[in-house]
Amino acid sequence: MGQPPPAVEESGVVTNHKSAKQPSQRGTEEPPLVKWLLILVALGFCFVFLLLPLANVFVQALSKGWAYYAAALSSPDSLAAIGLTLLVAAISVPLNVLFGLAAAWAIAKFEFTGKSMLITLIDLPFSISPVVAGLMFVVLFGLQGLLGPWLDARDLKVIFAVPGIVLVTVFVTFPFVARELIPVMQATGSEQEQAALTLGANGWQTFWHVTLPSVKWGLLYGIILCNARAMGEFGAVSVVSGHITGKTDTMPLRVEKLYNEYDAPAAFAVASLLVVLALLTLAIKIFMERRQARKELS
Amino acid sequence: MSIELRNVIKRFGDVAAVNDVSISVKEGELMALLGPSGCGKTTVLRMIAGLEMPTSGDIFIRGNRVNDVSVQRRNIGFVFQNYALFKNMTVSSNIAFGLKIKKWNRADIRGRVAELLGLFGLEGLDRRYPHQLSGGQRQRVAIARALASQPSVLLLDEPFGAVDAKIREELREWLVTLHHDLNVTTLFVTHDQEEALEVSNRIVIFSRGVLEQVGTPREVYEQPANEFVARFVGAMNVLELQVTNGVARAGELEFPASGLADGQKLRIGFRPYAVQISSDLTQYRYHAILRHTFFLGVLLRVELELPSGLSVRARMTKEEYAHQALEQGREVSFQIRQYRVLAKETAPLPPERDLSYQPSPAIGENI
Numbered sequence: 001m002g003q004p005p006p007a008v009e010e011s012g013v014v015t016n017h018k019s020a021k022q023p024s025q026r027g028t029e030e031p032p033l034v035k036w037l038l039i040l041v042a043l044g045f046c047f048v049f050l051l052l053p054l055a056n057v058f059v060q061a062l063s064k065g066w067a068y069y070a071a072a073l074s075s076p077d078s079l080a081a082i083g084l085t086l087l088v089a090a091i092s093v094p095l096n097v098l099f100g101l102a103a104a105w106a107i108a109k110f111e112f113t114g115k116s117m118l119i120t121l122i123d124l125p126f127s128i129s130p131v132v133a134g135l136m137f138v139v140l141f142g143l144q145g146l147l148g149p150w151l152d153a154r155d156l157k158v159i160f161a162v163p164g165i166v167l168v169t170v171f172v173t174f175p176f177v178a179r180e181l182i183p184v185m186q187a188t189g190s191e192q193e194q195a196a197l198t199l200g201a202n203g204w205q206t207f208w209h210v211t212l213p214s215v216k217w218g219l220l221y222g223i224i225l226c227n228a229r230a231m232g233e234f235g236a237v238s239v240v241s242g243h244i245t246g247k248t249d250t251m252p253l254r255v256e257k258l259y260n261e262y263d264a265p266a267a268f269a270v271a272s273l274l275v276v277l278a279l280l281t282l283a284i285k286i287f288m289e290r291r292q293a294r295k296e297l298s
Numbered sequence: 299m300s301i302e303l304r305n306v307i308k309r310f311g312d313v314a315a316v317n318d319v320s321i322s323v324k325e326g327e328l329m330a331l332l333g334p335s336g337c338g339k340t341t342v343l344r345m346i347a348g349l350e351m352p353t354s355g356d357i358f359i360r361g362n363r364v365n366d367v368s369v370q371r372r373n374i375g376f377v378f379q380n381y382a383l384f385k386n387m388t389v390s391s392n393i394a395f396g397l398k399i400k401k402w403n404r405a406d407i408r409g410r411v412a413e414l415l416g417l418f419g420l421e422g423l424d425r426r427y428p429h430q431l432s433g434g435q436r437q438r439v440a441i442a443r444a445l446a447s448q449p450s451v452l453l454l455d456e457p458f459g460a461v462d463a464k465i466r467e468e469l470r471e472w473l474v475t476l477h478h479d480l481n482v483t484t485l486f487v488t489h490d491q492e493e494a495l496e497v498s499n500r501i502v503i504f505s506r507g508v509l510e511q512v513g514t515p516r517e518v519y520e521q522p523a524n525e526f527v528a529r530f531v532g533a534m535n536v537l538e539l540q541v542t543n544g545v546a547r548a549g550e551l552e553f554p555a556s557g558l559a560d561g562q563k564l565r566i567g568f569r570p571y572a573v574q575i576s577s578d579l580t581q582y583r584y585h586a587i588l589r590h591t592f593f594l595g596v597l598l599r600v601e602l603e604l605p606s607g608l609s610v611r612a613r614m615t616k617e618e619y620a621h622q623a624l625e626q627g628r629e630v631s632f633q634i635r636q637y638r639v640l641a642k643e644t645a646p647l648p649p650e651r652d653l654s655y656q657p658s659p660a661i662g663e664n665i
Contacts (some may be wrong), residue, residue, distance in 0.1 A: 123499045191382035194349055198376040199396030199443070209395070213386040 057275050060227075061268035072258075072266035075275065080246045081254035081270070084162070088237075088250060089230040092169040096226050100177025103207070105211075107178075108185030119182075125174045134168050134239025141167075160242030165250065168236040173226045182221030184215045205211065217292050227279040232274060299363065300483035301346055301451055306355030308341050308507075315341045317507040318355075321557030323451075323485060328477045330494035331487045334530070339487045342504075344452050346485065347376045350583035352523035360450055375482075377454040379487040381436050383428040389439050390415070390424040396447045414442040417479075433461040434469060445482065454486035458493060468499050491531045495519060503527050522527035525640040528567055535573075535611055536640065539564040549606030552582060553637070575600065575632045577622040582631035586610065591626055593617070600624075602632060 062069055072078060103122060107115060125133065139145050141158040152160060158164045192214065196206040211217075234252040241248040249257065251274055258267035301323040308316040316338040323329050326401065331339040344350040346357060348369035357364050364372050384392050390411050398406045406534070415421050418438045428436060437457065445453060456475065458466040474497055477484050488494050495515040503510040503518060503526075511523040529536065538582045538613035539546035539553060541562040546555040576582055586602035589609070598619050602610045624630065 024375055036595060165504070191378050191380060192384055195382040195384070196395070197442075198347055198349070198374060200447070202370060202398045203396075205395045205399060213384075216386075 008295035051201055054275060057268050057271050060264060061272040062265075063268075064265045068265055069269045072263075072269040075266075077249070078254060078266075079244045081249045081251050082273070084165070084249065085231050085251040087162070088165055088169050089227055089298060091166050092173055092230045093227050095170050095224060096173050096177050097223060098173070100179075100222060100226075101219075102180055102257035103178040104181035104185050104215075105184050108188075109190045122175050122178050125172050130168075130172055130233065130235030131239055134236035137164060137168050137171070137236075137240050159240050160244065162248065165237050166241050167246065167256055169230050169233055172233050173229045174235050176229065177219065177222035180218045180225070181215055184218035185211075187213050217288060220288060222286075224284055225280050228278060231277060299323065299358065300327065301485065302344070302358040303346070304356045304358070306345065306352045306357065307344070308345060308350065309353045314343070314355075314426075314507050316352075319417050319507075321509065321510045321512065323483060323571075325483055326481045328474070328488075328497065328499045330498035330501045331413075331485065331504065331587040332491055332494040332501050332531075333489065333510075335489050336506075337504040338507040339489075339502075339504050340455055343376075343455055343485065343487050346451070347374050347453055348372045349376075351452065366548045370549050373447075373449050375441075375446075375449035375452045376442045376454070377437075377444050377457055379456040379459055381428075381440035383436060383439055383443070383458070385428055388427055389420060389431070390437055392428070393443045393446050395443065400447055402447075410446060410458075414446060418442045432465075434465045437461065437469060443475070445480070446535070450483065452484045455486065456488060457486050458488070458490070466493075473497060495531070498593055503530065505530070522585055522638075525565070528638065528640060533570050533611065533613075534567040535570065536565060537597075539566060549608040550604050551608065551634070558642075563643055564639060566637045567640045568634050569611035570599065570611045571634055572636040573602075573610060574632055575602070575612055575614060575624070575630050577624055577628065577630055579629060579631045582633040584632050586630060586632060588624055588628050588630050591624075602630065619633045 034272075061072075073082075103118065106112070107119060128136075138159055140147060141151060141164060142148050143152060145158075145159075148159075156163075158167065192210050193206050196210045201209065231250075232252060233250075234256070237250055238253055238256075241250065241253060243249060243253060243257065245257065251270055255267050255271045255274070258270065299322045301321070303319055304572055306316055306319045307314060319338075319342060321342075324385045331342060333339045341350055345352050346359070348364065348367065352365065361457060367649045384395065387395065393411050393414055394407050395408060402410070411424070414426055414516065418441070420435065420442065423431065423435060423439075428439070431439065437460070441452070441454070441457075454480060458469055461469060470493060473484075473486075486497070488641070495518075498515065500514055501518050502512050504528050511518055511527045513521070513523075518527055522531060528534060537548040537551065538623065539548045539551075539555075540553045541558045541564065542560055543546075544554070544556045544558070546553045546558070546564050546566075548563075553564075555562070555564070558564075574582065575588075579585060584604065586604045587617050588600060588602040592599040592601075593616075596616060598616055600612045600614060600619075602612060610632070622630075
């Protein structure tokens with residue numbers, strides 16, 4: 001009678017054995033070696049594919065010394081490219097902010113037929129190759145294109161000119177602001193706006209005092225991403241710009257041209273500017289994410 | 299009249315969310331719009347505010363037809379179910395928002411905000427943001443914001459829906475006190491009949507977009523206009539009976555029904571408090587087992603199970619329960635003091651929520 005069922009004793013022994021062998025506190029079973037191996041692979045990959053090339057840009061840019069670097073950047077053609085890049089960004093980013101706000105507002109606050117269609121359309125520029133995007137505009141506005149003769153008759157130049165570059169940049173950066181805003185606006189709902197209306201605010205006051213502040217961070221984030229892409233876009237711009245040095249070369253196009261002319265240090269000098277821009281964008285993004293996280297915690 | 303609705307209809311597509319509703323709310327009244335969810339009560343409130351437009355019918359605020367007046371100009375205070383406080387603004391900025399929009403001067407705004415903070419017990423919270431407030435505080439800020447520019451009416455959508463039970467109780471009392479102090483015409487939407495009974499001067503009861511009854515809490519509770527109201531307001535036992543030889547029966551329970559033809563079907567209802575229970579088995583006519591006892595505080599809810607399987611809910615005080623030495627599983631005797639006929643048909647009976655009720659004096663008022 002006094003003997004316990006054997007199964008209990010057996011399982012008890014096994015459990016003791018196991019815990020004596022592996023004093024791991026964690027739920028998972030893989031040995032530490034696997035963990036370190038995975039970390040090593042991830043870090044190694046980042047180093048070889050991200051940090052090394054990035055550092056190399058600066059090494060190459062300065063390979064002929066600071067004087068050459070400064071000269072490469074301050075050559076009239078490079079300055080023109082920098083100016084054009086800033087101009088294109090200065091036009092296309094505000095345009096897409098306007099569009100992004102309008103589209104996000106429409107999608108988040110209203111029900112209408114064709115809504116899911118609109119959501120899909122907003123993503124279109126992401127799924128089309130930039131080169132194809134550029135060609136689309138050439139086909140539309142080029143001399144052999146649909147609107148080409150009409151524009152030519154009025155002496156309006158779109159393709160191989162600044163307007164074309166702006167157009168393709170707007171197209172390529174189309175989704176960034178809207179994509180960031182839609183989820184934020186959907187989460188906020190429209191009750192705060194309705195509350196503002198009941199308190200006497202008109203549409204513009206409601207937008208300015210209630211809607212805009214509530215999507216502030218999402219909007220800034222979208223603008224940063226949009227700006228980074230607007231300045232960095234190569235493929236689509238390359239197709240429509242015509243590569244006229246000093247006139248229709250943006251910074252990425254200028255980098256390619258200098259590189260093809262075997263002036264690697266100058267090419268890398270301009271490239272380093274773009275890299276600085278990218279790093280700056282990243283830094284602002286991290287700063288803003290931290291700030292928002294802090295705000296949510298408090 | 300502070301608010302008046304005349305033959306208001308609101309359709310969403312083919313569905314009439316509000317169907318030919320006429321209500322008048324007197325100046326200074328505290329009125330509840332009560333009904334199950336989806337009955338159109340919130341739509342009524344939103345139409346008064348101007349957030350929805352009626353498909354037809356007229357809405358008047360203080361005698362002026364406001365159908366064509368925009369939300370901004372109706373001078374109403376609206377409190378949303380989830381308060382809809384401006385997340386990016388402090389408590390004072392929230393309260394001051396409407397005043398700034400209406401271009402009050404700075405000193406007046408400051409004075410009014412301070413006054414409301416005091417009145418609503420929000421002193422010291424003026425610099426907080428909505429996410430730093432408790433549910434009850436948020437609600438008070440929302441009401442303060444709605445009242446800041448002295449609207450002619452205050453409209454609240456499910457004002458106690460978003461806070462937990464304990465605070466809800468306090469807020470109800472607080473709302474009654476506030477209304478008493480400010481005397482602003484107040485209309486609030488609720489699906490909780492207890493809340494409506496406790497808080498309001500008068501109750502408007504809706505179901506499926508139709509107005510069922512308007513009356514004081516006492517009226518709708520004691521003299522429900524129809525079966526829906528009787529069943530919706532307050533707890534009620536409902537029995538389906540059939541008449542044989544002048545007696546209407548359900549299981550063991552019998553009700554006199556002289557003058558009614560055999561085969562006639564009835565539905566009757568009686569409140570749990572109308573059931574009298576005794577541990578003395580000879581005292582009352584019917585016998586049952588006391589199946590469950592639920593403690594509700596001072597009152598107890600008791601469930602009786604009859605031999606036929608019928609179950610009857612009763613309500614009694616703790617003292618009486620103790621005095622009778624009742625306990626779960628014990629056999630008791632009981633009687634039904636009062637009941638009302640909810641529906642009377644030659645078979646078949648209408649579905650439970652049918653509203654084509656006609657009062658019938660055919661069977662006796664009391665047993």
